[in-house]
Amino acid sequence: MKHTISVLLQNKPGVLSRVTGLFSGRGYNIESLCVNKTLDPNVSCLTLVSYGADQIIEQITKQLHKLIDVIKVTDMAETEYVEREMVLIRIKAEAGTRAEVLRIIDIFRGKVVDVSSKSYAVEITGDEEKIQAVIDILKPIGIQEIVKTGTIAMARARKTL
Amino acid sequence: MKVTGAQALMKCLKEQGVNVVFGFPGGAVIDIFDEIMKNKDLTHVLVRHEQAAVHAADAYARVVGDVGVALVTSGPGATNTVTGIASAYLDSIPIVVFTGQVPTALIGNDAFQEVDIVGITRPCTKHNYLVTDPNELIETIREAFHIARTGRPGPVLIDLPKDVMAAMVNFTEPKPVKMRTYRPTYEPHPGQIEKACKSILKAKKPVLYIGGGVIASNAHEEVTEFARKMSVPVTMTLMGLGGFPGTDPLSMGMLGMHGTYFANMAVSDCDMLIAVGARFDDRVTGRLDAFAPHAKIIHIDIDPTSISKNIGVDIPIVADCKHAVAAMNSWLDRTKEFNRDEIAVKHEPWLNKIREWKAKHPLGYVEEADIIKPQFVVQKLHELTGGDAIITTEVGQNQMWAAQFYHFNHPRAFLTSGGLGVMGYGFPAAIGAKMAAPERTVIDIAGDGSIQMNIQELATAMQYKCPVKIAILNNNYLGMVRQWQELFYDKRYSNTGLETAPDFVKLAEAYGAVGLRATRPSEVEPVIKEALATDNTVIMDFVISREEGVYPMVPAGKATTEMLLV
Structure with missing residues (x-):
C-alpha cells in the first residue's frame, strides 16, 4: 500500500544521504522524495512516498526515527491530509492546437509559464491522479518535455464541532 | 581557555574517563600523537593493523561496560577500521573511533590518503561526524560519547581534519548533553509491565529468551531474580551468554542454529516467550513461521526497530532491559496473584519435560582415545x-x-x-x-x-x-x-x-x-x-580431529526443531 511519510530533520550536511542510504541498504522503496527548508532554517522537511506492507512501513518509520538527525516522523496515512505534486510540461502548440492546449490547461487550472511559436510550457499542481490525467490528455497533442516534483503533504487541521 | 584541537581532544578524553586508546599513527593524526606523547594520563596501545584497534576497543568496552576508543589516520587507516566498526554496530558495543582526515581545504580533491570515511561508515555506525568547524569540535566529541553509551549502544565515528586539530579552540567546561532529536526511552510503560506480568502468570510453559541487551544494560541480576522467582527456564543467544548463570538448573544454554536440543524444543513448544534484549536473529529463529509457533510473545528492547521486525510481538515493551525487568520483579512482589511456591509447582511439569529433552539429547560429543576433540x-x-x-x-x-x-x-x-x-x-x-x-x-x-x-x-x-x-x-x-x-x-x-x-x-x-x-x-x-x-x-x-562438526545443527532455512544431532 502507498504511504506518504513526512520527516522533519536537522538541516545538516549528509542528512539526506542517511535517509536514502537507509532505504537502499534495507531494500525499501522510494517512489518519490521532496525536501526543503522549513521556516526554521536549521530544520528541513522531507516528504517521501513509499510502497510496502504495513509491517514494512512500520519498520520504515521506526528506522527513520532512529536516525540521530531525525526530529519527527509522520505516516500521513494515520491522519487526514492534502498532498500535491507540481509538474512542468512543454507541449507542442502549433497553429491548429494552440487554442485547444490553452483550454485544457485552463480546465486543470494550470498556468502557462513559457511561450514560443511552436510550444507552451505549463505549470500544473495537484495530486498524483490529477497530474496523471493532464498527462494522459496532453500526450496525443505532443509532450516534448516533462519535469515532476515529488509529492509534498500536509495534515489537515483538526475539525472540531 | 584557548587550546589546540588536539589538546582539546586530550581534555575531552580525560573528562569522558578514557584511560586507554587503541590506535595507529599516520600523517593526518601526527598532531594528536604529539599530544598523546605528552599525556601521562593516557595509555596508547599501538596495534599493528587498524582493524585490531577497533576490535580491541570493542572488547575493552564490553569488559569495563563503558566506551572504548580507537584512533587511526586518514585513508587506509580509516578504511581498515570498517570491519571493526560494523562488528561493534551489529553487536551494539559502545565505541568512539577517531579518524584523521586531510585538511578541510583539500577535502573532495582526491588528496593523498583521503577517503570519505563518514560516507563509507554511515550505514554501520550509530552516528558519525566530520568536524569542519573547530568551534564545534568539543561539543561533537561530547555528543559522540553520549550517543555511543546511551540507548542501544553503538559505534560513533568522528572524522578529524588535520587543520582542525591544529586550530585554536575555546575549551569550555562540560555540561550534560541534551539533544533535541535523540532521547532514548529507559523507563517501561507501567501498563505494559502489568499486562506482561499478568500474561506470564497465566502461562503454563513459559521460556525466557535473553540476548546481548541484558549484558549491555547490566540486567543480569534482575533477570536471574525474575527467572528464579517465576521458575522460568532460560535460554540465551550467543550475545546473551553470561546474562544468566550457565550452570543454573534453569539454564538451557544457547538456542538457535547450534543451540541445545532442549532449548530449541522448549522454544518450539512454549506458550509464552519472554524476549529480553534479543532481536530474533535468523541464526536464532531458523524458519520464521516455525519459530515459537504456539507462544504469546513479550519483547523488551530499548530499540523500537527491533520489535516486530522479524516476528510479530504481542506485548512490546520499549525500555532499558534492567529497568523493565526490575519493574516486572517489583510488580510481582506487589501482587497477590503471585506466589513463588505455587508458581514453582505449576511449572514443574514443564521443567520436567525440558529435563526429559535434556536427558534424551544432552550437549555432547563422541570421545576418542587418541585424537583430541x-x-x-x-x-x-x-x-x-x-x-x-x-x-x-x-x-x-x-x-x-x-x-x-x-x-x-x-x-x-x-x-x-x-x-x-x-x-x-x-x-x-x-x-x-x-x-x-x-x-x-x-x-x-x-x-x-x-x-x-x-x-x-x-x-x-x-x-x-x-x-x-x-x-x-x-x-x-x-x-x-x-x-x-x-x-x-x-x-x-x-x-x-x-x-x-x-x-x-x-x-x-x-x-x-x-x-x-x-x-x-x-x-x-x-x-x-x-x-x-x-x-x-x-x-x-x-x-584436533580434522572433520569434527558442531552439533546440534539446524540447517539454514529449516525449523529449529529439525536439528542434526551428534
Whole structure:
C-alpha cells in the first residue's frame, strides 16, 4: 500500500544521504522524495512516498526515527491530509492546437509559464491522479518535455464541532 | 581557555574517563600523537593493523561496560577500521573511533590518503561526524560519547581534519548533553509491565529468551531474580551468554542454529516467550513461521526497530532491559496473584519435560582415545580456569564450541563477534580485554584459519606485556564452511583446506611468546596448565580431529526443531 511519510530533520550536511542510504541498504522503496527548508532554517522537511506492507512501513518509520538527525516522523496515512505534486510540461502548440492546449490547461487550472511559436510550457499542481490525467490528455497533442516534483503533504487541521 | 584541537581532544578524553586508546599513527593524526606523547594520563596501545584497534576497543568496552576508543589516520587507516566498526554496530558495543582526515581545504580533491570515511561508515555506525568547524569540535566529541553509551549502544565515528586539530579552540567546561532529536526511552510503560506480568502468570510453559541487551544494560541480576522467582527456564543467544548463570538448573544454554536440543524444543513448544534484549536473529529463529509457533510473545528492547521486525510481538515493551525487568520483579512482589511456591509447582511439569529433552539429547560429543576433540579442549579450559576466565573467540566452529562448552556464569566474560561474524576478532579482543582487566585470565579460543587474520597482533601483545592465551583448535580447515560442504555440498571441500600453515609454536617463539602443542588428549591438560602458569603470551596449538562438526545443527532455512544431532 502507498504511504506518504513526512520527516522533519536537522538541516545538516549528509542528512539526506542517511535517509536514502537507509532505504537502499534495507531494500525499501522510494517512489518519490521532496525536501526543503522549513521556516526554521536549521530544520528541513522531507516528504517521501513509499510502497510496502504495513509491517514494512512500520519498520520504515521506526528506522527513520532512529536516525540521530531525525526530529519527527509522520505516516500521513494515520491522519487526514492534502498532498500535491507540481509538474512542468512543454507541449507542442502549433497553429491548429494552440487554442485547444490553452483550454485544457485552463480546465486543470494550470498556468502557462513559457511561450514560443511552436510550444507552451505549463505549470500544473495537484495530486498524483490529477497530474496523471493532464498527462494522459496532453500526450496525443505532443509532450516534448516533462519535469515532476515529488509529492509534498500536509495534515489537515483538526475539525472540531 | 584557548587550546589546540588536539589538546582539546586530550581534555575531552580525560573528562569522558578514557584511560586507554587503541590506535595507529599516520600523517593526518601526527598532531594528536604529539599530544598523546605528552599525556601521562593516557595509555596508547599501538596495534599493528587498524582493524585490531577497533576490535580491541570493542572488547575493552564490553569488559569495563563503558566506551572504548580507537584512533587511526586518514585513508587506509580509516578504511581498515570498517570491519571493526560494523562488528561493534551489529553487536551494539559502545565505541568512539577517531579518524584523521586531510585538511578541510583539500577535502573532495582526491588528496593523498583521503577517503570519505563518514560516507563509507554511515550505514554501520550509530552516528558519525566530520568536524569542519573547530568551534564545534568539543561539543561533537561530547555528543559522540553520549550517543555511543546511551540507548542501544553503538559505534560513533568522528572524522578529524588535520587543520582542525591544529586550530585554536575555546575549551569550555562540560555540561550534560541534551539533544533535541535523540532521547532514548529507559523507563517501561507501567501498563505494559502489568499486562506482561499478568500474561506470564497465566502461562503454563513459559521460556525466557535473553540476548546481548541484558549484558549491555547490566540486567543480569534482575533477570536471574525474575527467572528464579517465576521458575522460568532460560535460554540465551550467543550475545546473551553470561546474562544468566550457565550452570543454573534453569539454564538451557544457547538456542538457535547450534543451540541445545532442549532449548530449541522448549522454544518450539512454549506458550509464552519472554524476549529480553534479543532481536530474533535468523541464526536464532531458523524458519520464521516455525519459530515459537504456539507462544504469546513479550519483547523488551530499548530499540523500537527491533520489535516486530522479524516476528510479530504481542506485548512490546520499549525500555532499558534492567529497568523493565526490575519493574516486572517489583510488580510481582506487589501482587497477590503471585506466589513463588505455587508458581514453582505449576511449572514443574514443564521443567520436567525440558529435563526429559535434556536427558534424551544432552550437549555432547563422541570421545576418542587418541585424537583430541575440540569440545574436550574447551571443557578442560573451563575446568582449569574455574569458569572464571574472559573468553574471546574467533568465528566459526571455535566460536560455537566455546559457546556450547564453556558455561558462562557471569556477564562480560564472553566476547565474540556475534552479528557480523568477524574472523580475526578474538585475538585483538583478547588484548583489549586484558588491558581492561589485567588481573583476569584472558583466553582467545581460536581456529587455525581465524587466528591468521590478525596474527600480527602478537607484536602488540608482546610490546604491552599482555599475557593473553591463545588456544588454537587446529584442524587445518576452515572448519565451519567445511562442515557445510560436508553436509550440503556432497563433501566438495572447495578452498577450505588449510594444509599450508605456519608452525604456530615457532611463530609464537619468533615474536618472543611461548608456543605449546598438544597432539594427544593426555597432553591437553598439561599444556593448558603450563600456559596458565606462564607470565607471557602463549599460543597453545591443539591438533584436533580434522572433520569434527558442531552439533546440534539446524540447517539454514529449516525449523529449529529439525536439528542434526551428534
